[in-house]
Amino acid sequence: MIWEVFRQNQAGDYHTHCGNVHAPDREMALLFAEVQHGRRKPTNSLWVVPQDEIGEVDTEDAKFGGTTNKSYRFARTYNVEPAAEEVEASEKELNEAERKRGEA
Structure with missing residues (x-):
């Protein structure tokens, strides 16, 4: 009988x-x-595993990743400009508030 061996270094x-x-x-x-x-x-x-107990699923047997559109998971699909403008405006507002506190 043939047994397949898998090793872990650390x-x-x-x-x-x-x-x-x-x-x-x-x-x-x-x-x-x-x-x-x-x-x-x-x-x-x-x-150590019996060779005949190892199964395989390849691309012919299954469609990996599915067919659902999951582009929302990747940052490249988002428009970051409005968020960047909002962050910039918030930082300006914070700096102005700190400056006014320093004058008072």
Whole structure:
């Protein structure tokens, strides 16, 4: 049986595929993965998964991102000029109020 091995360098990193091992059961697969893939580089953890248990969804099977218009999520779709003018006017108002407080 073929087992796929995923390795994590440091805690918090993503696990990345580093190869596979041939083993009759999970216990042997874990041992072989540790020997073959855990000793060569600094390793925080290993994931060992039966190859036939790994599924894939690709672009032919699903439409990633959907068909809904979600352009509102990206800043490039907004008109920032009115907001910038409002911020500028607010800053002028604040500076004028501070100046008047200083004169009083």
